[in-house]
Structures are given as C-alpha cells and as structure tokens.
Amino acid sequence: MTLDWHWKSAREIRDAVQSGAVSALDVTEAYLRRIDAVEDKVDAYTQRWNDTARSMATKVDEKVRRGETAGPLAGVPVALKELLCTRTGKTTCASKMLENFRSPYDATVVRRLEEADAVFLGKVNMDEFAMGSSTENSAIKPTRNPWNLRCVPGGSSGGSAAAVSAGECALSLGSDTGGSIRQPACLCGCVGIKPTYGRVSRYGLVAFASSLDQVGPLTRTVEDAALTLNVICGRDAMDATSADLPVPDFTAALTGDIRGLRIGLPKEYFTDALSDQMREKIEAAIEVFRDHGATIVDVSLPCSEYAIAVYYIICTAEASANLARFDGVRYGFRHPEAKTMQEMYVMSKSAAFGPEVRRRIMLGTYVLSSGYYDAYYLKAQKVRRLIKKDFDAAFEQCDVIAGPTSPTPSFEFGAKSDNPLEMYLSDIYTISVNLATLPGMSVPCGLTEAGLPVGLQLMARPFEEETLLRAAHFYEQNRGFDMGRPPVA
C-alpha cells in the first residue's frame, strides 16, 4: 500500500520505515510522483534532488535491513529552504547573486537531519535572501498557494510552506527572522515553529539578520514539529549564539493536558488591523482552550506598535553588513563589464540583487551611518529591550500568549508588491517574537469562507518550546474539525 504516503505524517513514515513496514525508497518514490503531479501548479521546488533522495533512502533501507535502528527521521522526505547551505546542489538564496553558488559545507541543521536518516528531496523557493512575505521576491520564480493558485504562499519560507501543504514533502525546514516560518505556515495551512533564538544552530543558514534569524520546521502536524525539533535543536560549537542547554524530548510534552494553562490575549493584537474573518477563527480557537480548562487572561504588550519600526531598523542594519560579502570577489555574481574594483562592487550588486534586497541594504546602511546611528539603530535597540520587557511582564500573568499569526489570509499575486510598507505589515504579529527572542508557532485554525487557511499564533517564554507544543498539540487534537487538504490535485 503505497498510494497515499505523501499525505502521511513524518511520524507515521518514520515508524513504518523503522519497522520495515515500508521501504524508505518506496516512500521517496511516492513523494517524487506527487511532486511530478502537482509541481507545475505549485512551483515550490527550486531544485529537485531525485538521485540524492533515492540514494539517501537506499542507505536508510540498508540500515534497516542490517537490523540497525534507523534514525528518528528515518526515510522522512524533507525539503530544504534555499538559504540552507548544502554540499549537494546549489545554495542560491533565490537570488541572481548566488544562482550558481555551491556551498563547500553543510549547514549544521542539514547535517543533523542527515544523521537522523531523513531523505532530502531538494530545495524550495523563498523570497530573495529571506526578505519578503509572499515569495514574490524570489529571483527564480513565484510559488503558488496550494489552497488557491492565484494567491501567494506567504514568505519568506513560501516554498517550504507550499511544499508541505501540497504533500510535496513530509516536512520542510524554513527560517524565521520576522515571521518567515509562521506567516507562510499560516497562509498555507500548516504548522510552523520558530524556536527560541539560540535553540537551533545558525551555522550554514545564510544570514539575513543575525540577531533575529532562527531555523525551524514546517510540518503538517504538531507532533512532526516536535519530532524535528528533537533532531535540529541543541548547542553547536560552530555557532557562538547557540544555547548550551539540554534538549528535552519535545514529543514528551504532547500530553493533551492543558489544565491550569494560562493563555494571555494581548489587546494590541485584536485591533481593527485584524480582519474580521481572521478574528472570528482566532476567537473560536481560544474558546477551545477555555472549554478544556485553560485560563484565559487579558494581557498588554504596549510597545507592540513600535515593533515594525524597530524591526526594520535592526534587520536592515544587520542585513547591510551580512550581505556585504556578496561582492563578486570570491564567489557569486561578478558583473562581466566591470573594469575597476569600484565597478565590480557597484555593478555586481546592482545587477544581482533584487529591488527589495537593495532597498534593505540601503536602509540598513543609512541607519548605521555616522550622525544617524543614535537616532535609529541605538534607539531601536533600546525599544527592542522595552518590547522584551513587555513580554516578560505579560508572562508573569500567563504561560502562553495567543493571537493571530497574520492580519489577513493569503492574498493574490501583486496585491501588495507595489507597496512595501503594506507588505511589511504582513508580519505585524510575528515580528515581536523575534525581537524578544521568544519561541513562537503557528497552528492552522480553520479556513475563511474563500477557503484560505487561518493560523493561530502561540508564543511562550524563552526555551519553553514544550509549553508551546503542548498547547498547540492540544488544540490540534481538540479543534473539532479537520483542515482537510488543499484543492490542488
């Protein structure tokens, strides 16, 4: 029975492969067929690694045949975001700058997945250098939302979310700097978690904003997210910002018991900026918690209104330095007509970075410039601390903060791409979590009348992913409806 493997959870696949009930190769072939069937509509993949996938799967099968215990993600087909460094294939960051770039090493998370016996199907689309909320900023191609092909999958991990949602992989790794895992997970109806800053190694994640970036999984179930976190979390000697804390078995947190859990609702997240169709679904989700013994409390995050401003100063400042290395000297695009060193820099960067990347580099350069530093960057750092204090205070009153992931469901291509400010507002509810270095996640909580997914966002104290997963898992098991599958064939 191989028919529907592409809709199985990572957990089901892992168990079946480990026990020998199915071969990893059969599962892989099922996914390859699924990709063949829907990819021309979804366009999630930027690289397909069919041979790599088959050979990885074969290795897992040999392991099982030898009687060894296959890893915790044995035979699970995975798609990797384009900005994770891999020795296999290219690492393009969906940019013309790196269209032919091959990384000499694997990112720590990639290595950990491989050691857990996962199978890599290829790499998936994203906004160029993770800058965007719709994947429209990809220099490679647009990716479509499996729930409505006229709509965007969100971003920047849009390819990851679309692939998971369309059954083109069992799980995917994305990265989240201001919402780039949670927002596309919300728009595509899947589970996405941004772990606490420092929980997952950033080594080999091409940096956008170093103090905000974090790698995390996009999955179809909460349990799969826990399973993936078990594999990718933990101290890495190659990342000085990775936390030296023990990694629990996250799946053990999925007890289904939320009695006594205090859930805070920040009043700043339920204003007019939230569309009615989203509000309705979020409020219904809160009721599920209330009905099962959680305590619902009102909390306030008064500095929320500054989050977007603070974020676009800090992330652009860091990005302006992080992207400076793409200069055409050692790798990446070098303009063939550049004759001097100055021309090499200016012409290469101008030609190979898209407009959003250029905009952010210029913004970041500006806010760090002599005479502006204090007014922008330094002030933003101060407000960032205030935002964190808001959360500290709120978490005195509650264990989990709940709210919308995105102010609106998915939107049609081009709807916001001419107005960067409006696009920036897509992340209004997710950005604070990054600024405050908290764990945050999005869980599907229904469909709008137009059939577009809505996501419930949950946030917890630093390094309390277990609380987050417990709440999300409880909700998933008790929401009282099935999200169903996207209409893509």
Add this chain to the structure above:
Amino acid sequence: MDYEAVIGMEVHVEINSKSKVFCSCPTDFHAPPNTNVCPICLGMPGALPVLNRDMVNKSIAVGLALGCKISRWSKMDRKNYFYPDLAKNYQISQYDLPLCDNGALEIEVDGGSKRIGITRAHMEEDTARNTHALGGGQSGIDFNRSGVPLLEIVTEPDIRSAREAHAYLTALKQILQYLDVSDCNMEEGSLRAEANISLRPKGHAEFGVKTEVKNVASFSGVQKAIEFEIARQEQVLRSGGVIIQETRGWDADRGITFSQRKKESAHDYRYFPEPDLPPIVVDDAWEQRIRHQLPELPMARKQRLEAQYGLSGYDAHVITLSRNFADYYEKVVASGADPKKAANWLTVELQALLSEAKAEITACRVAPDALAALLKLIDTGEINGKIAKEVLAEMFTSGQSPDSIVQEKGLNQISDTGAIEDAVKQVIGASPNQVAQYKEGKEKVFGYFVGQVMKATQGKGNPQLVNEILRRELGR
C-alpha cells in the same frame, strides 16, 4: 616660536595563538596561498565566527602587563568597509568597549624614564593579503592571513619625539616577547606601527592638526619617518601654511613621507555590535588566573638583576632585552658562575658568536652549565682567557663540553715554571737586539717578549707566570 611634537602610536600585533581568532585554521600564513582557509575566514555564506579563548587570554595578559584595566564586560563590533582583502567586507573588531583600557608603559629614553599612557588594547581579525605581482593585470588574494588574531594597542598622545617613539616600540616589543604572545616581526608584518603626529607651539594645551604615518617596516624607519614628518610640519607651519589631516605613507628609499589619503575620503565605518558573538565577560577569577601566569616583566627583572647580582645598569639592560637571554644568564649564574664574569662572557663573547651565526639564544648549542664550566676553567687557571674564547667558539659549533675540548686539544694552560723558564731563556737567547733595546729602557719591547713566549708555548703559557719570569730573566 618653538614647536612641540605630539605623537600617539597605534600598534597592531599578531597574537601567536595556534588557530585563527574566529575559526580553527592554523595561523601560519607562510603556507602556500589559500591553504590555511575555511568557510569562516573566507567569509562564505552562512559561516559564523567563534571567538578563540587563547586570544582572549593572551590579550588579557598584554593588558595586565601594560597596567590596563580589564573590562568585566566587553563586546565585538563590526567595522564596515569594502576591500577585496576583507572577506566579509566587515572586520570584526572592538569599538566602544575594548577588552583593555587605561594603562601605561614606562619607557627609558636619554637616561631618564617616562610614562606613556595606553588608551586601549582591543582584539580584532587580520585581513587577507593582496598581491599585484601575478602579471597580466591580475591581482591575487591570499586568505591565509584572513582572521589571524590581532591586538591593536593605542597610546595617549604622550610621545614627544621620534626617539621616544622608538623607545616606546622597543619597550612594547620587549614586553610582548616576554609574554610570548607575538613574534613582533615588523618586516613580516606581525607588528605594525602607525604614528599620529601633530605640532603645537610649545606651552600650548590644544593639539594641532595631525597626520597619520603608516606602512613603515622597521622601528628605525618609524623613528626616521617621525623625524621627517616633524620637520615637514614645522616647515609648513613656519612658512604660514596649514597641516592637512591625512594619512601619509613612508618611502624608505627616499626617506620621505607622502600623502596617501585625505580626511575627506575617510570612511564611515558604521560600527555596530557583532550579533554573531556573545559579549566577553571576564570575571575576577579569570583575570587573576592570567595575572598569576604573568612572567616577571622586563623592567622588574632588570632592576632585580642589578640588585641581586650587582650588575651595571647597562649589562642588566642588555641581558634583559630578551626573556630567553635573561633566562639563560640566570641559568649560567645558577650553575655557579660569577655573575659579573658571566654577564661579560654572555653579552660580549657569546653574543658575538650568536650575531655572527644569526642565531637565537634558544638555539645555542652552548648549554648554560657548560658556559659556567668554561668560566670555572679560567678561574682555576686551567686555561687562560684567550684560549677560553677558542674553546667557546668550539663549544658553539660542536656543542661539546669545555673540558673535553681542552683535553682533546691539549689546551691546558702551562703553569709549570720550568717549562716557561726554558721558553723564556730560548726567546731571550734568540733576540739580542730586543734585549738591548729593553735594557735601554724601551718598555714597549716587553710585549714582544710576551708574544714570543706565548708563541713558543702555543698560547698556553700562564700569562701571569710568563710575565713574572720574563721580568726576572730580563732584569738580570
């Protein structure tokens, strides 16, 4: 009107830790180009820095040796500028919170001593090296040096002359070598010095406009460049001109400084805290651990050698110039040699052999106890000083003990009165003219007799006995 020079120094020192400051690549950049490199020091996408603890330890040691305050909390920053030798197009450095600040270094100049304030010492990474000698209009970049640990040491504007600058560099290098944290080889670039120079009318408090002199390959070059720059600025000012704030290079061949970069084109480095690295928190225990490991520093050792062994200030100075040399000296003395004689033999004879062989004391085949044994042979009259020099030279090349050389070559001093008397009589008998001259009162001729007797004894005659017997025999 008299002018006074105001000079501050910035010195970059390559710290000799085994691996680079943010990755595990070896720091040996003499390897073939681009062999000691990895994704981190090449600035590959996704690579992250991790601060080398040995670099922090050595930097703290330098800070303590320079009397600096060690920051309980400091951080790394990004210094942004574009240049092909800078892998990430930002240098990881320290901006407003350096690891060490507020110290001082005592220097000796013109017989007196002077305190030069140390503003700060901060950690950073070295850049790659560009080469334009590949031909065909191509430039090459060698990233072996990219990420080599650098400590930048900045002084207060306390230096008033080129000689003081030279003395400062000498004293600093001495300390760094005592700490064994750097080769301090200026020609190879493991120590790089820049001088900020301005002039002001003597007695004025405010500074004049400064120029910065870079790219000098030796301490004497620094001294000459500062001398030139002071003279140049004075000439400009005396002729009613103004000094332009700029960076000036040093042309050693022509002995002049020349304008390299005007201030208007100075960079805005857009410093901001390095988000990839956590802050550096040095607690009391850490600082104490390093403090306990500090060796005795040059100035303290010099003073102790003077007091303990009765050495002259000059000898103590020469011996303590290098820690290894001073260690060697104290081992010779510990092996029983007379401290003053040991100092003489070390600073004159052995030093001469070392200089000729261009060898370091650490590579010297003469063991300290062997040198002490040689001095003992002189003391006991086994050999004379002249023979001892030959023996030392032999020891230096063969590594043999002085006793075996003396035995093997039959160099024992002749202290047998009869044998010397025979030789004296023979010489006197063969030199009637000289005897006559001597008897006429020509004292100078006495030297001739000594020389002849020594020749007859193959240099082994006990000089004192030779003198005595000659006087007696000639006086008859």
